[in-house]
Amino acid sequence: MVPRTAPDPARRSERSRAAVLAAASELVAEVGFGKLTIEAIAARAGVGKQTIYRWWPSKGAVVFDAFLAASEHDGSLALPDTGDLAADLRTALRPAVDNLADPAFDRTARALTAEIVTDPALHDEYRARLLDPLLEVTRERFRSAREAGQIAPDADLDLAVELLYGPLHYRWLYRLGPLDHAQADRLVEAVLRALNAGSAG
Template sequence: MSKQPDPTRRSERSRQAILDAARELVSEVGYAKLSIEAIAARAGVGKQTIYRWWRSKGAVVFDAFLALSQDGDSIALPDTGDIEADLKTVMRATAAEFADPQFEAPIRALNTEIANDPELAAHYREKLAGPVDEAKKARLRSAQQAGQIAADADLDLALELLYAPLFQRWLHRSGPLTPEYADALVDLALKALRPD
């Protein structure tokens, strides 16, 4: 008795091949030179297969990088009980990621696409930024409960205090994204957030 092919498994293999191809190609040729045709050729699928799942190359590249961060576990920040140490760990990792040449160009390209494509921006907020921000706020809430951050601190504003300067420095290429810079951001933000 012959076994029938499973179209679901074949679709998942094609989808994964497309995501892998997009990630590889954006690193090799850059976002501007990346095309749906090149992704399809590398993945061994037709262009129509890509357009069945994604409406633009920006959406494909976003999902390719989103897949890297999804390992099946829920997002959580370290919670050792020491908010300063935990925030410095996270901010150093964030600065290192933004400074990594392998990810820097694709991240810049994605930010440009997100800025110019409201649908992609909404997808980004729903799938990545929203859940990550909620995880960050959960860690800050834990620090509030421990008395390390003021009970009335606006946690959305606290995230902006921490991350906006790092993002601005990266966006404008106005200085290095070092561990020392990440630590200084945490120190300054905690001065504003600690209880009186």
């Protein structure tokens, strides 16, 4: 067996790539991730199945790519640094909460989460392209606050971001309660207390 030579990205049809991602987006919204099939994507996109298999390793990768294509360049990672930590965190959490509360986003996000949690390759890509950048800017904001003496000088920044996003994610994933701005604000307050905000100021 000669090892399959990698396809030449230079010759890749942009037309097909876009059609596949669009078809995947539509179909995942229509039938859900579980009932989504490569064959249906190919048919909807007017593309041969081989074209999908050539460029994506799995169904999850296609959908994830489609999701990324939509998410990547909205400036959702922008976390301001106005000097007011609480306000900046609220600015970050409130749109996130709005997203999670949107039924369409909820459906897609759940399907992707299920795949990411299960498929190591997708997990890695999710970490690299979405989650780690988000965590990093957040950590950076906490670092800035620590340097400004707004939180404890020995505050664990990793723990800080987990305290911020973890409870929100948990509440969303298991539908434990409403996702709204008030809830987000209360969470921000709790996190700041956990980080001894003010006690050092």
